[in-house]
Amino acid sequence: MRGKRIQYLLVAVTFLTSLTIGTSLMLRKSHGQSIRELDGLTLEVELGKENYLPGELITIKFKVINKSFESLPLYKGSTVRDGYLKVLIADENGSFKEYLGPGWGTKDADYNEPLTLGSGQAFETEATVLWNQKLETGHLNRAYAENLGTRIQTDYALPAPGVYYIKAVLYSPLSKKRIESASVRLALETPQGDDLEVWNKIKDDGQYALFMQTGGLAEGLTGARTKEIADSLEALLQRHPDNHYSEQIRTSLSKRRSAIEKGRNDFP
Numbered sequence: 001m002r003g004k005r006i007q008y009l010l011v012a013v014t015f016l017t018s019l020t021i022g023t024s025l026m027l028r029k030s031h032g033q034s035i036r037e038l039d040g041l042t043l044e045v046e047l048g049k050e051n052y053l054p055g056e057l058i059t060i061k062f063k064v065i066n067k068s069f070e071s072l073p074l075y076k077g078s079t080v081r082d083g084y085l086k087v088l089i090a091d092e093n094g095s096f097k098e099y100l101g102p103g104w105g106t107k108d109a110d111y112n113e114p115l116t117l118g119s120g121q122a123f124e125t126e127a128t129v130l131w132n133q134k135l136e137t138g139h140l141n142r143a144y145a146e147n148l149g150t151r152i153q154t155d156y157a158l159p160a161p162g163v164y165y166i167k168a169v170l171y172s173p174l175s176k177k178r179i180e181s182a183s184v185r186l187a188l189e190t191p192q193g194d195d196l197e198v199w200n201k202i203k204d205d206g207q208y209a210l211f212m213q214t215g216g217l218a219e220g221l222t223g224a225r226t227k228e229i230a231d232s233l234e235a236l237l238q239r240h241p242d243n244h245y246s247e248q249i250r251t252s253l254s255k256r257r258s259a260i261e262k263g264r265n266d267f268p
Helices: 002-029 142-150 193-202 206-214 224-239 246-261
Strands: 041-047 058-066 072-074 085-091 097-099 115-117 122-129 162-172 177-180 184-188
Touching (some): 041 162, 041 177, 041 184, 058 072, 058 162, 085 122, 193 206, 206 246, 224 246
Antiparallel strands (some): 041 058, 058 122, 085 097, 085 162, 162 177, 162 184
C-alpha cells in the first residue's frame, strides 16, 4: 500500500513539473502582452477586501463573462484545480510570478462537452491563496530551471508586509488561446500585539500555512508532524484567543478533527 502511495506521489510530481514548465514557457513567450478580451470573453478577479495581514488566507473570486451578443463555449475545466486557470502575484518592485496552491492542477478530468455561456452570462469559481507549492529545480537541466524562475519561490505566497498585485490567466484548450484579467491591488499590513506573536511563530515554517489552508499536511491527518502543528496552533489559541488569525486557525483544526472522526487519514 505504501509503495503504491509513493508511486502515485511520484507520478503527481512529474505531472506538476511538466505542467509548470509548459505554463512557464507560455508565460515567458507572452511576456508583456495583455489580452483582456478573447472572442467576447473577459476574465475578472475580485478579492474579499483590500487589506490583509501576512499569513492570512486570501479568497479570490474569478468570473468569466460573455460580453458578446451570442452564445460562446467555455471549457468546463476553467479552474485552478483543473490547472487551466493560473494566478500570478507581484510585489511593488517585482514582476508577476505564478502561485501554485495545494491541489492545484491535480484534478484528473476529461470534459468532452464545453459549457455554453449565453450573452451576458458568467462562469464563476474561487480559490484561496496562502501556502505556495515550491518545486525543486536541482534535478532539472539549466533551461528548465530558468523557466521555473517564473514561479514564486517562498512557502508563503505573500511573505511580508507591503503592497502586492494579483491577476489571473485562463488558458482555453478549445481555442488554444489565453485571456488575462486586470490586476487587483492588496496591502499586507504589519501585525501588532497578539497578531505579531502569532505571525512570529508561524512565519518561518510553511507547514503552518499549509495546515491553516487545508486542515492537514501531505503526510496524512494523524502523522507526527501534522499532530505537532495542530498542537502548536491549539496552544497559540489558548495564549492569544482573540488574535486576527483565530477564526482561520479554528477552521483548519475543525477540518482535521472532522476528517479524523469520519475515519479518514488522507490529505484534504
